[in-house]
Amino acid sequence: MRPKQRDILPALIVLILLWEGAARFIQRPILPPPVTVFSTFFRAIPDELGRHFLVSLYRVILSIGMAIVLAAPAGLILGQSALLNRIVSPFIYLLYPIPKVVFVPIVLLFLGVGDLPKITIITLILFFQILVLVRDSAAGITPELLLSVRSLGAGRRALFRFVYLPASLPAILTAIRQSIGTAVAVLYIAELFATQYGLGYYIYLNGSTLFNYPAMYAGIVAMSLLGFGLYAGVDTLERRICTWR
Numbered sequence: 001m002r003p004k005q006r007d008i009l010p011a012l013i014v015l016i017l018l019w020e021g022a023a024r025f026i027q028r029p030i031l032p033p034p035v036t037v038f039s040t041f042f043r044a045i046p047d048e049l050g051r052h053f054l055v056s057l058y059r060v061i062l063s064i065g066m067a068i069v070l071a072a073p074a075g076l077i078l079g080q081s082a083l084l085n086r087i088v089s090p091f092i093y094l095l096y097p098i099p100k101v102v103f104v105p106i107v108l109l110f111l112g113v114g115d116l117p118k119i120t121i122i123t124l125i126l127f128f129q130i131l132v133l134v135r136d137s138a139a140g141i142t143p144e145l146l147l148s149v150r151s152l153g154a155g156r157r158a159l160f161r162f163v164y165l166p167a168s169l170p171a172i173l174t175a176i177r178q179s180i181g182t183a184v185a186v187l188y189i190a191e192l193f194a195t196q197y198g199l200g201y202y203i204y205l206n207g208s209t210l211f212n213y214p215a216m217y218a219g220i221v222a223m224s225l226l227g228f229g230l231y232a233g234v235d236t237l238e239r240r241i242c243t244w245r
Contacts, residue, residue: 032214041218049215052202053222056187059198060230063119063183064176067126072172075131076164079138096132100124101186104193113194121190122183129175137171138164173238177231184227199223 016034023033041049078085104121111117141163149163191200199219207216 029213032217036214037217037221040214041221044215044218045222049202049218049222052197052199052219053226055197056191056199056223056226059115059118060122060183060187060226062115063122064126064230066119066123067130068172068176070123071127071130072134072168075134075171076138076160076168078131078135079141079168080160080164082139085135085139092128092132096128100128101189104186104190108193118187118190118195118198121186125183125186126176126179129179130172133171133175134168137168141167170238170242173234173242177234177238180227180230180234184223184230188223199226 019034023031044050045053078088100121103124104117107117107120111120149159187198188200188203191198192204195201199222203216203219203223206212206219
């Protein structure tokens with residue numbers, strides 16, 4: 001059950017109060033109070049922090065788009081073809097449970113520096129989530145529905161457009177929503193290597209090199225907002241285009 005929007009603000013206030021209480025209890029530089037962090041955040045977001053945020057946002061958005069383009073059609077094809085699904089399923093069964101974050105060093109070695117290896121890792125994570133959910137959703141369409149649409153003269157292309165795709169659209173959005181947290185976490189790890197831009201780099205630099213803890217927490221707030229914004233955006237999109245749910 002999803003919380004209503006009016007319930008989010010009280011929960012946020014409670015979390016900030018708990019943060020304030022922990023900061024007062026610990027009283028150490030490694031945990032600055034919320035006022036200090038938010039003050040640093042609003043000072044940095046128009047300048048340096050904003051640039052890092054936009055780079056990370058670009059990487060995640062592009063990864064989501066690539067995963068949808070690659071995984072959604074593949075999942076629909078597997079869901080329509082029992083024979084093809086029987087051939088491919090063992091490979092999915094072996095590859096899907098592997099935590100894709102372990103491939104970060106390998107991808108960096110093969111693809112080098114820049115955005116490509118980071119986008120590739122996130123795309124891999126989203127790819128399998130979308131593939132499996134779309135395949136299962138397409139395979140779960142009742143034969144009676146397919147027969148009724150075929151009786152109206154619909155061919156394979158019409159079935160794909162008017163039956164399989166609408167039926168699988170919620171699965172695509174659900175897979176993206178479920179993967180956003182993992183994707184942002186892997187983005188942080190990927191941005192620790194061979195880059196000078198991105199929220200992961202910004203957080204690590206300020207926390208482990210410069211020991212600027214308010215700036216480090218400001219980066220964490222920015223990355224949290226990135227994940228929350230993507231999650232809320234997908235949630236809103238699903239409500240608007242999947243009105244039958």
